[in-house]
Amino acid sequence: MNNPATMLQNREYMTRLYRHRSIIALICCVLLLILTFYGIVAGVIRTIEKLGENGFFSFIYFTMIVNTFSAFTAAMMLPFTINGIRKKRFILPRWLAVIHYLATCSIMFMMFFVLAFMSWASPDDAFGGSNLIVHVFSPVLILILFFQMENEHIFSVKDRFLGCTPFVTYLIVYFCKVVLIGRKNGGWPDIYRITRQPVPLPVSVLLLLLLSFGISTAIAICSNALTLRRRDKMFLFWKEDTDPVEIRIEAYGLGRMEGMEGTNDVILVPMDILVYLSEKSRISIDELIKPYVLGFVNGRKEREQKC
Numbered sequence: 168m169n170n171p172a173t174m175l176q177n178r179e180y181m182t183r184l185y186r187h188r189s190i191i192a193l194i195c196c197v198l199l200l201i202l203t204f205y206g207i208v209a210g211v212i213r214t215i216e217k218l219g220e221n222g223f224f225s226f227i228y229f230t231m232i233v234n235t236f237s238a239f240t241a242a243m244m245l246p247f248t249i250n251g252i253r254k255k256r257f258i259l260p261r262w263l264a265v266i267h268y269l270a271t272c273s274i275m276f277m278m279f280f281v282l283a284f285m286s287w288a289s290p291d292d293a294f295g296g297s298n299l300i301v302h303v304f305s306p307v308l309i310l311i312l313f314f315q316m317e318n319e320h321i322f323s324v325k326d327r328f329l330g331c332t333p334f335v336t337y338l339i340v341y342f343c344k345v346v347l348i349g350r351k352n353g354g355w356p357d358i359y360r361i362t363r364q365p366v367p368l369p370v371s372v373l374l375l376l377l378l379s380f381g382i383s384t385a386i387a388i389c390s391n392a393l394t395l396r397r398r399d400k401m402f403l404f405w406k407e408d409t410d411p412v413e414i415r416i417e418a419y420g421l422g423r424m425e426g427m428e429g430t431n432d433v434i435l436v437p438m439d440i441l442v443y444l445s446e447k448s449r450i451s452i453d454e455l456i457k458p459y460v461l462g463f464v465n466g467r468k469e470r471e472q473k474c
Contacts, residue, residue, distance in 0.1 A: 189251030192315040196241045196248055199308045202300050203238040207231060209297035227344075227355050229337055230281075233273040234301045236333065237309045240270040244312070259316050265329070268322065268390075271313045272330035272383045278306035279382060313386070314393060321394060322387035330383030331376065338372065414444050415458045422459035426466020 210231055211222040218224070225231050244267065247259055259267065281302045285293040293302055322330075341355065346362065348354030357363070364371055418441065441459065445452045 186252060188315045189248055192244070192251065192312055193248040195308045195312040195315070196245045199241040199305060199312065200238055200245075202308070203234050203241075203305050206297045206300040206305065207234060207238075210301065213297075227341075228358065229334075230277055230301050232337065233270070233277050233333065234305055237270045237274050237305060240267050241309070241312065244316075247316075261320050264316065264320050265326070267309075267313060267316065268326065268386070269330055269333055271309055272379075272386055273333040274306045274309055275386065276334055276379050276382050278302060279378070314390070321391050327380065327383045327387050330387065331379045334379045335376070338375070414450055415455065417444065418455040419458040419462035422462025422464075423466035423469075424462075426463040426468075427470045 207225075210225045210228075214220050214225040215222050226235075240263075243263060244259065247263070251258065281293050285302075292298060341359070341361075344355040345357045350356050361368060361371065366374075421440065441452060441455045444450070445455055
């Protein structure tokens, strides 16, 4: 039989770890919003001053689009990071996790392209000034943010194709604006020189699509492996044959920790954990909530005494 004291220590360690991940996610969200806003504004100003174009012209660049998309995603995630600090777990609803996945795939594709190609051909365009932010800092931040979240969602092959849709959509629009319409008829200039490459256009497009899918797949595989690993760790100390007394002690320990570290005016009940324990131990959820609340009350008393 497992040692109840050891189980409590392990569980408290895991819960604190989840809270730390929420704090990291919050920091990434704030930094991403600040840096991306600066990078986008700097890009618009550079377009006006150096190119003599309307500021909106800068948004024909894939870099500007995916950075805006990433900042928008971070803004939506911000409340969940704050809630994650309070609940000790940073969990996103599935729809937002998918949006975050799309943004991550898109901006990592852009970063790969910059590091693999642009950095050799034009280092200043790749890393000069605010370009360092939108080409490197923002992608790194959103990637860190992506691997801090919990969504219990295993990304399928369908999701991996979905991760390519932002780039594919941009590719279609770019082709229409550059090739079919043309600059003289109100289209876009060929900023990526797709019509002047030594490699035939169909081959270039195919290679880009394969690269996009490869990056989407790599991110999905890493996310799936991490999700499964976290799921195993989450319930590592609650085996099928765990004694019912130990289960109640665990519930009490969770409540005590929440009482000592939680907010003053709210009692947060980790129903996902308690429901799992109830199902595994065949103890009714009511019997687990009671020791949890008792632990919360005692933890709050200890907290007040220390103050």
